[in-house]
Amino acid sequence: MSTHFYGEGNIGSAPEFREFPNGNNEPRRLLRLNVYFDNPIPTKDGFEDRGGFWAPVEIWHRDAERWAALYQKGMRVLVEGRAVKDDWEDAEENERVTFKIEARRAGILPYRLEAVVLGAKPAAAEPAENE
Structure with missing residues (x-):
């Protein structure tokens, strides 16, 4: 199962390249990237986060190694x-479900x-020289 995703958040840990x-x-x-997608709601004192979530973001690209040095913890x-x-199994063989984001773009x-x-x-x- 997959669905279109578009979200803004903060990178929560150092990027991982493989x-x-x-x-x-x-x-x-x-x-x-491990990203916290927040839900900022305007208040009279600024913003309040209501109901954000963490999600792993996967970027498959030939330049991923170069990008690993560019992205940093805390970046928006x-x-x-x-x-x-x-779907996956943990160490005790319990079935688990998580959602990940397969990114086309991460700006x-x-x-x-x-x-x-x-x-x-x-x-x-x-151009090659003619002989």
Whole structure:
């Protein structure tokens, strides 16, 4: 079971990067973020969180290793993807159910950022010389 998901929240722990062999092809790369999706309700004193939840966010992408250094605990992110039911067994063989987010996009929001630095633009491939 899955459904479209769109939510804003804070990364709650250091990102986790994993790489999985894929035969003779390039390995599959996973970046996992643990995100608290809050439900801020405006009040006269600011905002109050009413009914947020924690969810693992999985980003499968070839650049996941580079992104692991970019995302940090405490960052505010906007996640778009799908919520997926995940059935599993714990150590005592009890059946458990959780929901995870398989992200298509996870954008960093500018809250609490001090600076943004862009890397150098990749050099264009030079044409081969004719002999």
